[in-house]
Amino acid sequence: MKRLTPYLPVVGVVGLLLIWWLTVSTQLVDPVLLPSPAATFRAMWHGMTSGKLGADFLKTVERAIAATVIAAVIAIPLGVLLGSSEKVYRSVEFVIDFFRSTPASAMFPLFLVLFGVGDRTKISVAAFGAALVILFNVAYGVMNARKTRILAAKVMGASPLRVLSDVTLLESLPQTFVGLRNGVSLALVIIVVAEMFIGSTDGLGQRVFEAQQLFEMPDMYAAIFAAGALGYGLNLFFLTIERQFVHWSGK
Amino acid sequence: MAVLRDALALQAKAPQDEAQGVAALDDTPHQAFARTAPHVTIRGLSKRFPDAVIYDNFDLDLPRGKLISVFGPNGCGKSTLINMIADLFPRDAGEVLFDGKPLKDIKFGYVFQNYREALFPWLHAFDNIAYPLKLMGLPKAERTCRVEQLVARLGVKIDLNLYPYQLSGGQQQLVSIMRALVVEPEILFLDEPFSALDYEMTLFMRAQLQRIFMETATTTVLVSHDLEEAVYLADLVLLLSRRPARVADFVAYNAPRPRTDATLSDPEFVRVKAHCLEVFQREVRKG
Numbered sequence: 001m002k003r004l005t006p007y008l009p010v011v012g013v014v015g016l017l018l019i020w021w022l023t024v025s026t027q028l029v030d031p032v033l034l035p036s037p038a039a040t041f042r043a044m045w046h047g048m049t050s051g052k053l054g055a056d057f058l059k060t061v062e063r064a065i066a067a068t069v070i071a072a073v074i075a076i077p078l079g080v081l082l083g084s085s086e087k088v089y090r091s092v093e094f095v096i097d098f099f100r101s102t103p104a105s106a107m108f109p110l111f112l113v114l115f116g117v118g119d120r121t122k123i124s125v126a127a128f129g130a131a132l133v134i135l136f137n138v139a140y141g142v143m144n145a146r147k148t149r150i151l152a153a154k155v156m157g158a159s160p161l162r163v164l165s166d167v168t169l170l171e172s173l174p175q176t177f178v179g180l181r182n183g184v185s186l187a188l189v190i191i192v193v194a195e196m197f198i199g200s201t202d203g204l205g206q207r208v209f210e211a212q213q214l215f216e217m218p219d220m221y222a223a224i225f226a227a228g229a230l231g232y233g234l235n236l237f238f239l240t241i242e243r244q245f246v247h248w249s250g251k
Numbered sequence: 252m253a254v255l256r257d258a259l260a261l262q263a264k265a266p267q268d269e270a271q272g273v274a275a276l277d278d279t280p281h282q283a284f285a286r287t288a289p290h291v292t293i294r295g296l297s298k299r300f301p302d303a304v305i306y307d308n309f310d311l312d313l314p315r316g317k318l319i320s321v322f323g324p325n326g327c328g329k330s331t332l333i334n335m336i337a338d339l340f341p342r343d344a345g346e347v348l349f350d351g352k353p354l355k356d357i358k359f360g361y362v363f364q365n366y367r368e369a370l371f372p373w374l375h376a377f378d379n380i381a382y383p384l385k386l387m388g389l390p391k392a393e394r395t396c397r398v399e400q401l402v403a404r405l406g407v408k409i410d411l412n413l414y415p416y417q418l419s420g421g422q423q424q425l426v427s428i429m430r431a432l433v434v435e436p437e438i439l440f441l442d443e444p445f446s447a448l449d450y451e452m453t454l455f456m457r458a459q460l461q462r463i464f465m466e467t468a469t470t471t472v473l474v475s476h477d478l479e480e481a482v483y484l485a486d487l488v489l490l491l492s493r494r495p496a497r498v499a500d501f502v503a504y505n506a507p508r509p510r511t512d513a514t515l516s517d518p519e520f521v522r523v524k525a526h527c528l529e530v531f532q533r534e535v536r537k538g
Contacts, residue, residue: 149369149371151363152361152363152370154339155339156383156434157383166371166382247373247414251372
């Protein structure tokens, strides 16, 4: 029985496909609205290998990664800086929390004015949203570094800079990765929404929207699944890096 | 410290002696004991918290090469005392000198109660022990060499290529103690080092600490909340009063080392422990 445990997640997938297939074959839902699993995966295969879906997928990957990288490059050092002093963080906490709570989609018109219609707007709004999430997590990671560990380094004669690089930064890594994973998820959400509505000619969001407009249902479902796979994949990617580099997390 | 350093230099020059490390280092405690001037002098130490005076003009001399246990009523400031001596905690007034020198001019080791939070989980146990040497700017080869020497000298049998979280609590605390010892400190502070361990591990660690002390003869200040442990390990038991803390008694216990389980039922041990308990009870009742 124990040997079967790793395969348990398959149960849910098979179950979902079964229900889907039954729903279609018993015509519980209008087949125009819900194509069969086979038709959907055919559309996905075709779209990914020879159609536009593959190119749109890559475009969205590119934008989401660009947004996350920009966000991380700005937010990680800033988070370390703000988190190093609890007083400094408390003084900007309200501003960070306020904009972190503001739906990033509400910022589109502003960024459109600033950057015009194009990639720069999409990427910068996504980076803005992701940066606040990452910043918040990094700052908390730094502030919550174990006091005993910092004291231990001080007692051994470490300078403040040494304490920061040898202890505080490493202490904040698990929380930083939480921020990165949340940040990349948020960036993907914002990018896909932006691709749907602000004059886009490519990307997964645009693919979903266009398929729906043209009533090509298998293509629309295929694009939705591609977006899901992308989100899951990005999360898994960061989890894998985290397990590699932050082996002590939770121990 | 000069003595210890010489001893180590001697060991480095004559690696063939390492196998008989104990014999080669037998001189060290001897020479250290020979000097009779107090090692640590504490004068006019004062500390007040907003709601209480912890220390008020506190004076104390600690002799060299002895293991001194600190015991006293709850909240009397046992840990505060060593934290102030080790500069972990600012003092309001007073002076602490080690052979006439301030703390920043000497090497010392400090072992925390909470080993889980004191070790660095991102470093292997070996690199944890070597970390203070890295702070001193020693090259990697020398760091490795010195850690290996310490391991051999203490006869430690732990896989040091594991991460701290892969070790048992006792092993982690042993790694912490080795990290404190690797710089060859002139004085070693331990703040309730075994109180987070189960009884079996505590007994094992007492034996380990005793071995380490016999081997290095480093002046050691141990804060304990367990009277049996305080007396069993000590050359001198410092009994503190309720706050503001004064020296209620400074009791010598001279049983030969290594002390064993039999020591615990030895009449002299029982007598010293009973005396300490009496002083302790008297102090508790005063409050």
